[in-house]
Amino acid sequence: MFDWGFTLVLLTNGLLIGLMYSLIALGFVLVYKATDAINFAQGEFVMLAGFIIAGLLFLAGAPFWVSAIVAVLGMVAFGFGLERIVLRPLIGRPIIAVIMATIGLATVLRGAAPLFFGAETRALTLPISDEPIVLGTITLPPVQLVGALLSLAFLGAFTWFFLKSRMGVAMRAVADNQQVAMAMGIHVERYFAIAWGLAGIVSALGGLAWGALLGVDVHLALIGLKVFPVVILGGLDSILGAIVGGLIVGVVENLAAGYLDPLVGGGTKDFAPYVLMIVMLMIRPYGIFGKARIERV
């Protein structure tokens, strides 16, 4: 007998978690879209933001809104600084160099953050009620709901930004062809910095949402590994793709955990998205919404 109620619960949870994945994937996509750089440290960005918020809340005793705003500003500054110091010298170098530099950065952040903020897990409580919202058979945990709403809000904001705003159009131009953009009078390097700054903002909110869900410690960075199935499924340079990819990964994960785990004894949650990703890489590497510009060899 197929249990529809159970499936429905898995689906809604999957969709909510999926939207939270999208939020993090958004930071990755923004950077890739504008600068062609790959950020393997996206999870560590989120972790750093979580640490800043938790650090201000617990160590400095700051009120919640202040720490959230400081985290956003801090992450923007971090994005700018990172672009200037590490990534600008790597422009024009093989792709492997950028990948390795961000892996190196991820390692540094994972080592440095606990030194400054302490290694213990800190609970990050949002100033909202803990009461889950009940809709018939489904219960919606408020933390995930907030994360999902944040994610949707940013999807809207960034879609508008890229389609309508002057800055967004310039950024698309930079992403499309740097030389032509430069010839049209666009300050390419400035837009690289802005892209990293935007990734900082998204990561700060990701840190807020995920920190509230999982608690803040070094393991928060592990959700960075989930970004890759999301962006590969959706397409590396598509904001819509980040959302759709996130939803797919969230749903697949929850369905796997609900139906496959009892068969093989657990752990399929972390496994299924990667299998899906490998299949996607084999048949359509540029993703559902990505631009097809893979070179065939």
Add this chain to the structure above:
Amino acid sequence: MFHRESGYYKTTYAKDMALYPMPVARWTVAAIVLLLCIAPFALHEYYVSIINLILVATVGALGLNILVGYTGQISIGHAAFMSVGAYTAANLAVKLGWPFWATLPAGGLMAAAIGAIVGIPSLRIKGLYLAIATLAGQLIIEWTINHVPAISGGAQASIEVPRPTLFGAELKTQAQLYWFLLFFAALAVVGTLNLVRSRIGRAFIAIRDQDIAAEIIGINIFRYKLLAFAISSFYAGVTGVLYTYYLGIANYEQFQIVTSIDYLAMIIIGGLGSVLGSILGAIFVTLLPIAIRLGMENWGGALFSAADINNIIPNLRLIGFGGLIILFLVLEPEGLNRLWRNIRSYFRVWPFSY
């Protein structure tokens, strides 16, 4: 500096491709061999154990450098290939009682087969996509080993292996293991040196530099990319087997993604596309945590309380690794090998540098 060149006198291809470009190189190699032979007798067991770790790391770094440095294909999943080798050898040694000279190539071949499978996407995708595909390979292999008791031996996913025996004698002490590991490390070094100057190695380099041009001059990209993955994974598998024999236990925790990054750090710090660089990188990355621990134990007390130091060391290690990767990428992309060459060419013409 008893030897000084006055010009470029290589007139045949054979001379240009020779292993020892100058007579002095032959003497240097002889001196290094001599030092390596004295080492286990002259050094304390602790230092021999460090050299052993370096020897194991050298094999792995060479393998990864063949793939990343020479062929230009990135792999973030190399530790997984090591675990494939390690568990293959451990299972064969424990369940079938195979000796090390049979399990070692078996582990390597198994890793090569898996590596070639993971490398298949490299035919369609490159750069970032390949990095992500190999990352997925790492996670999937790790998961499989962890969840299939037939491979991982059940509890804690670790298998104890018997010590390697040679002519009926068990290799137990660090000095005995040193000879065991040194033999395979030397084999790997010579093998790589010869590989990269052979037809295969040149094909790898051609693919790295310009894959389309390589295809046009008649290199079968399909074959050589898979070959690069297979050879590189073979080295990785052998590294895993050697490490397993060295520790006496096969454990997946030794082969997690952090290890993959350690090995990538080795070849970047040492120098991509260079045998000497792989060795220097292996030495550097193996010594770094030891140096940090030593430094913190001796002078760390001035900055931190004694209880904190043990917690801080792993963090400092991460910061050191990551920082060095970034530093080398930004400032000296060709790594220690380049620094060494700069020093050498400075002294080569030393008093008359103009």
